[in-house]
Amino acid sequence: MIINFSELVPAEITGFKDGDGTLTLRKFEDKSNKIMLFTLPPEASVGVHSHCGNSEIIYILEGTGSAFDGKSWTPVKAGACLYCPEGETHGLKNDGDSPLVFFAVVPEHHL
Amino acid sequence: MIINFSELVPAEITGFKDGDGTLTLRKFEDKSNKIMLFTLPPEASVGVHSHCGNSEIIYILEGTGSAFDGKSWTPVKAGACLYCPEGETHGLKNDGDSPLVFFAVVPEHHL
Numbered sequence: 124m125i126i127n128f129s130e131l132v133p134a135e136i137t138g139f140k141d142g143d144g145t146l147t148l149r150k151f152e153d154k155s156n157k158i159m160l161f162t163l164p165p166e167a168s169v170g171v172h173s174h175c176g177n178s179e180i181i182y183i184l185e186g187t188g189s190a191f192d193g194k195s196w197t198p199v200k201a202g203a204c205l206y207c208p209e210g211e212t213h214g215l216k217n218d219g220d221s222p223l224v225f226f227a228v229v230p231e232h233h234l
Numbered sequence: 235m236i237i238n239f240s241e242l243v244p245a246e247i248t249g250f251k252d253g254d255g256t257l258t259l260r261k262f263e264d265k266s267n268k269i270m271l272f273t274l275p276p277e278a279s280v281g282v283h284s285h286c287g288n289s290e291i292i293y294i295l296e297g298t299g300s301a302f303d304g305k306s307w308t309p310v311k312a313g314a315c316l317y318c319p320e321g322e323t324h325g326l327k328n329d330g331d332s333p334l335v336f337f338a339v340v341p342e343h344h345l
Contacts, residue, residue, distance in 0.1 A: 203238075205235070
């Protein structure tokens with residue numbers, strides 16, 4: 124199937140995973156996967172959180188930011204792929220000056 | 235963690251999933267997920283195949299092509315998201331005139 128993000132109703136979410144600011148989320152979800160397109164304006168973040176029973180894979184489409192892998196923060200930009208394996212912790216913030224847009228998949232691994 | 239596709243050794247694969255031509259695949263893999271960057275030159279394809287125990291989520295980064303969802307072929311282009319749920323069938327071909335580049339995740343759902 125084709126997931127047309129432009130046809131999904133965007134949710135405006137403040138404090139996502141206890142992060143800063145308000146982000147826009149377009150999400151498709153079934154029992155197996157969350158498939159998402161995030162837009163974080165400058166200074167917004169996805170707060171640091173852990174993945175239990177699932178993982179998260181991110182591909183950055185636009186902008187720059189910093190990614191946390193449970194230990195340290197690393198600068199990232201469009202074209203970067205981030206992976207939070209099951210049981211680990213991560214976060215992502217837009218500390219650049221343009222929107223940070225990323226594609227993300229959260230698969231469930233124990234159905 | 236950051237997956238740096240440019241540092242992964244690219245595999246040149248002919249007839250991937252019984253498809254046409256030779257594609258380039260950069261792959262990270264653990265027990266939970268395959269995380270991949272594909273480049274299909276014009277006329278190359280990923281053959282039609284089914285997903286058992288896992289699914290596949292694709293985000294097209296560059297180029298144009300046609301996607302099969304088990305029933306019909308649909309034109310796709312950069313920015314399209316394709317989802318093959320567990321138990322279903324799909325395929326993807328580059329019938330354009332430039333490389334078709336896409337990010338793909340194959341998560342295992344029954345660990």
